[in-house]
Amino acid sequence: MHNMDKFELQKLRDLPIEGVAERLGLRVSHHKSLCPFHDDHHASLSFKVSKNTYRCFVCGASGGPIDLAMALLPSRGGREGSPFLDACRWLADEHNVILTEYQPSPAKPAEPFDANRYERFFERPWLNDEARRFLFSERRLDPRVVSWCRLTSWKDKRGVPWLQIPYYDREGKLVGVQNRNLVRGASPRFRFPQGAECTIYNLPVLNLLKPGEPLYITEGCSDCWAMLSAGHKAIAIPSATLLKQKDVELLRTFSSPKQGRQGGVFTFHMYPDRDEPGERLFLQLKQLLPNLEHHQLPPNCKDFSDYYLTTLPAAQHPPNAPPCKP
Numbered sequence: 001m002h003n004m005d006k007f008e009l010q011k012l013r014d015l016p017i018e019g020v021a022e023r024l025g026l027r028v029s030h031h032k033s034l035c036p037f038h039d040d041h042h043a044s045l046s047f048k049v050s051k052n053t054y055r056c057f058v059c060g061a062s063g064g065p066i067d068l069a070m071a072l073l074p075s076r077g078g079r080e081g082s083p084f085l086d087a088c089r090w091l092a093d094e095h096n097v098i099l100t101e102y103q104p105s106p107a108k109p110a111e112p113f114d115a116n117r118y119e120r121f122f123e124r125p126w127l128n129d130e131a132r133r134f135l136f137s138e139r140r141l142d143p144r145v146v147s148w149c150r151l152t153s154w155k156d157k158r159g160v161p162w163l164q165i166p167y168y169d170r171e172g173k174l175v176g177v178q179n180r181n182l183v184r185g186a187s188p189r190f191r192f193p194q195g196a197e198c199t200i201y202n203l204p205v206l207n208l209l210k211p212g213e214p215l216y217i218t219e220g221c222s223d224c225w226a227m228l229s230a231g232h233k234a235i236a237i238p239s240a241t242l243l244k245q246k247d248v249e250l251l252r253t254f255s256s257p258k259q260g261r262q263g264g265v266f267t268f269h270m271y272p273d274r275d276e277p278g279e280r281l282f283l284q285l286k287q288l289l290p291n292l293e294h295h296q297l298p299p300n301c302k303d304f305s306d307y308y309l310t311t312l313p314a315a316q317h318p319p320n321a322p323p324c325k326p
């Protein structure tokens, strides 16, 4: 069994409490939320960002990120292990890395995203060895997908390799850039330039959807690339808790008849991650998109990227084909 050392535990205790709360399904606003520990109607739970704790002034519930996860994660009956370790594992899970990037509403208004500064990087995408290893050897993605997504790479002043992921709106305008650290286990794992709007990923694919063709919704761009490599049309959202109102509105318009091609509405499909947040995300999206269809991943696959790898022949060499036109 994996033992958490003191250093790792401290990292979990330092995960932003409000981000953890949101990931667990609480709606945090102005450092308060409804208390999940009593029948609350007045947002009695408050968060102290400086101490990274929560406290309910009605029922007295209090603690830090690990306590909150222990209290709110569903118990996994029949499994060995303790609720404490379950909570630590959940918090340490790579899917929750987004938590370390969680930022409450910025104190000062952000500078708008400067697309002109970044556009040129994606005109001639270039993949360094680390990027090729990650995309083709590790994730085994289709080079045509990598090319369609205009993924490129660069190294910062300290020689750290980054994958650079452009976000476009439906009209193909660059609206954001996400940088992914290509050093395994490195922190921070993601970086976003000032003002970047990295919410719904791969919107231009909507223009290619044929009538009645299924549109898959994934959590995060890695799963989106796997889905595209498997031959499906797909968009990605970061996670329901990070969806901005603007994106909720956009998703809503998808299920209105006039948006679909030739009078039909899009049909939505999803393979939720095999965990509680994954299922919760599905349910939240289902409220916005009533015809969203649930697909079940096999028991040994935690997300679609895992599943995609199991569908590939075992001995395939990383493709070295030059990028093709999408």
Ligand SMILES: [Zn+2]
Binding pocket: 035, 036, 037, 038, 040, 044, 056, 057, 058, 059, 060, 061
């Ligand atoms: Zn309470």
